[in-house]
Amino acid sequence: MTGSQATTDDLRVFPLLNALEAEQREEALAHSRIVQVERGEQLFRQGEPARRIWLCRSGQLKLFRLSSDGHEKIVAIIQPGRSFAEATMFLPERRYPVNCAALKPSELVGFDADALVATLRESPDACFRLLGTLSCRIQEKINQIESLALQNAHLRVAHYLLDVYRQQESRGPFRLEASKKHIAGLLAIQPETLSRSLAILQNNGVIDMQARRITVRAPEELQQIARGSSQPRA
Numbered sequence: 001m002t003g004s005q006a007t008t009d010d011l012r013v014f015p016l017l018n019a020l021e022a023e024q025r026e027e028a029l030a031h032s033r034i035v036q037v038e039r040g041e042q043l044f045r046q047g048e049p050a051r052r053i054w055l056c057r058s059g060q061l062k063l064f065r066l067s068s069d070g071h072e073k074i075v076a077i078i079q080p081g082r083s084f085a086e087a088t089m090f091l092p093e094r095r096y097p098v099n100c101a102a103l104k105p106s107e108l109v110g111f112d113a114d115a116l117v118a119t120l121r122e123s124p125d126a127c128f129r130l131l132g133t134l135s136c137r138i139q140e141k142i143n144q145i146e147s148l149a150l151q152n153a154h155l156r157v158a159h160y161l162l163d164v165y166r167q168q169e170s171r172g173p174f175r176l177e178a179s180k181k182h183i184a185g186l187l188a189i190q191p192e193t194l195s196r197s198l199a200i201l202q203n204n205g206v207i208d209m210q211a212r213r214i215t216v217r218a219p220e221e222l223q224q225i226a227r228g229s230s231q232p233r234a
Contacts, residue, residue, distance in 0.1 A: 006032040006055075006109040013081045014055050017111070020126050024119050031112035036105070037061075043100040043108065050088035050096045052110035056080050059106025062182060063098045074185040077103070077178045087134055089117050103182060144186075156187045157197040158226035161207065165216045173215040201225075204232040 006029050012018060017028050034057075037043055043054070046065060061078040075098050078084055088094055094113065120127050143163065160183065168174050176183065184191040201207045206222050208215040216222055224230035 005029055006034065006111070010055060010057065010109050014083050017126075018129070020119060020123055024123060024126075027115065028111055028119065031115040033110050035108045035110050037102040037108070038105050039102050041102050043102065044096050046096055046099045048096050050085060050091070050094045051113055053083065053085050053089065053113055053116060054100075055083045055109040055111070057107040057109060059108075060103040060177065061100055061106055061108075062103055063100050064185075065098050072185065073188070074182060077182060077186060079177055083133070086130060087137075089113050089120075103178070152228070153187075153189045153193045154197050154200065154232060155226060155228055156189060157194060158201070158222055160187055161201075161214065161216065162219075162222055162226045165219065165222070171216075171219070173213055176212040176214060200232050200234055206232065 008025070008029070010017075010032075017025060020028065035043070037059075043061065044050075056078050058080050060080075062074050063076040063078065063084065064072050064074045066072055076084070078100075084100075085096065088096060091097075120130070140163075143159065146159075164174055164176075165171065178186075180191045180194050184194040187194065189197075198207070198209055201222070202209050204221075206216070206218045206225065208217055221230060225232060
């Protein structure tokens with residue numbers, strides 16, 4: 001379902017638009033729209049024209065690709081406050097390189113890509129903000145590829161937990177917002193393997209897990225496991 005335009009509150013969590021002048025922000029809002037998708041509904045498909053850049057307001061989505069034999073590979077899990085598809089503005093053929101579907105009922109803001117490109121030409125600050133965001137995303141993907149190249153499932157799980165832990169400003173407890181099925185898909189392991197790895201980390205005193213709430217008890221040990229320099233006892 002498509003509704004009204006975005007608000008200034010949406011701009012505060014979107015680094016790209018936060019760098020714009022007041023008049024430019026108003027222009028971006030004027031070319032935005034609110035979109036609601038139900039669980040399982042696709043927002044866009046791989047290869048479709050990328051006419052909009054997206055910001056997740058609420059809910060949860062997955063970015064994924066399908067192999068030739070129909071197997072799904074999750075590329076990213078999108079949480080509220082996360083923007084995505086910015087890089088499509090600079091592709092020679094502006095098309096989405098992945099599929100996007102809702103894991104939960106979700107509300108998003110779609111910003112017109114053509115209008116944003118025109119604005120970027122006038123705003124060096126916004127360009128640098130976007131470069132910073134995209135650079136962080138590239139580093140995330142490098143870390144993800146490095147993790148997937150590791151054969152040991154414990155290392156992949158430790159990498160994932162360490163990344164989420166470091167994203168918490170307080171370095172305190174955090175909640176696994178995605179289901180074990182989708183986290184396992186992101187890590188290219190089976191859900192049962194994820195559960196076993198979490199249990200082993202808990203039994204070794206590295207983490208404490210209550211339902212989906214995780215407290216990292218030994219950050220340095222978790223980092224050593226993620227690097228492969230330490231092995232938890234099974």
